[in-house]
Amino acid sequence: MTEASSISDRLNQLKTALPEHVTLVAVSKTKPVELLQAALDAGQVDLGENRVQEMNAKAEHFDGQPVRWHHIGHLQTNKVKQAIRHAHLIHAVDSNRLLAEIDKRSKNAGLRSRVLLQLHIAQEAQKHGMTEAELDAILNAIESAPLQHTEICGLMGMATFTDDAAQVRSEFRSLRTLFDRYNPGHWNTCSMGMSGDWRIAVDEGSTLVRVGSAIFGSR
Ligand SMILES: *Cc1c(COP(=O)(O)O)cnc(C)c1O
Secondary structure: OOOHHHHHHHHHHHHHHOOOOOEEEEEOOOOOHHHHHHHHHOOOOEEEEOOHHHHHHHHHHOOOOOOEEEEOOOOOHHHHHHHHHHEEEEEEEOOHHHHHHHHHHHHHHOOOEEEEEEEOOOOOOOOOOEOHHHHHHHHHHHHHOOOOOEEEEEEEEOOOOOOOHHHHHHHHHHHHHHHHHHOOOOOOEEEOOOOOOHHHHHHOOOOEEEEOHHHHOOO
């Protein structure tokens, strides 16, 4: 079990190393609430979870504390109603169908949801995310029928899990290029970079890194 003091040390090292404009999301999925409390005690506000049920249970546990919950993993349409209750930002919207469901459920709940569109940048078939053509189509559809209860804040992507730094770099670069190409002006979040590759991601223009094991220990 990782000690609270080492969580605090790792967070501080990361925050020192990250440029000021880069948000650190501490990915706490699978970790017990004691370790999340250690991160909160160290001043961390943004926490990432990839399962709706776990995120909501933790959100209820930490009710009243200043936490911003990030839903970072694949989200199923039938989980949207639950996901929007506590999510400050939903990172991995990968279809128009999912986006429409988030907008509809947010309307019903009287909420405004914030989302990122996930792009497929890796050379791995099993990673989720849309192509540039799909992104283009979604943004065009929204232009003619604007979302009423959902704000798109930018893009998210995951690089290939590989030691080939040049490949990772070129994948992050392609995401940042799409971010700049399609940004209607108000996008502020390019979510890329995890424990193993956040330095490269920041180098390539990430504005938000999602770091789990480098803070909380391996899962
Ligand atoms: C688990 C996860 C992370 C964090 O991964 P680490 O390698 O532990 O830093 C980041 N992003 C997503 C989408 C994840 O599912």
